[in-house]
Amino acid sequence: MAHANDPAAIERLLRNKGARWAIVGLSNNPLRPAVGVSRFVQDHLGMEIIPVSLKGDDVHGNKGYRRLSEIPGSIDVVDCFVNSTRVGDVVDQAIEVGAKAVWMQLGVVDEAAAARAAAAGLDVVMDACPVIEAPRFGL
Numbered sequence: 001m002a003h004a005n006d007p008a009a010i011e012r013l014l015r016n017k018g019a020r021w022a023i024v025g026l027s028n029n030p031l032r033p034a035v036g037v038s039r040f041v042q043d044h045l046g047m048e049i050i051p052v053s054l055k056g057d058d059v060h061g062n063k064g065y066r067r068l069s070e071i072p073g074s075i076d077v078v079d080c081f082v083n084s085t086r087v088g089d090v091v092d093q094a095i096e097v098g099a100k101a102v103w104m105q106l107g108v109v110d111e112a113a114a115a116r117a118a119a120a121g122l123d124v125v126m127d128a129c130p131v132i133e134a135p136r137f138g139l
Contacts, residue, residue, distance in 0.1 A: 003114040025081030034081040
């Protein structure tokens with residue numbers, strides 16, 4: 001069965017001020033959508049962002065990491081800016097570290113990974129962007 005995003009889950013994730021969002025695929029490359037979206041999540045929605053990339057770049061004044069397992073403390077949302085062929089590994093890491101939700105960005109679709117995350121009790125948002133979703137909830 002195909003995954004369908006739950007509007008109540010999207011709203012809950014976007015309204016959870018101060019939540020810790022690990023942004024996977026966030027580097028200092030200004031041409032990447034992750035840079036602007038993470039700035040919105042941090043500055044407009046009031047979330048703590050944690051950059052995660054192959055280089056572990058620090059972004060927007062936040063310490064970067066190479067893997068989710070390196071991040072100290074809990075993770076509320078793992079926001080995935082990786083292509084669909086690689087997102088399954090990120091989702092599996094999110095489950096492993098005990099994240100509460102995975103958010104796969106626009107164009108990122110992996111039905112099997114979404115099913116694994118949901119089965120593990122995580123909220124799952126797929127093929128969506130917080131910048132587009134937030135205004136629907138008056139944010």
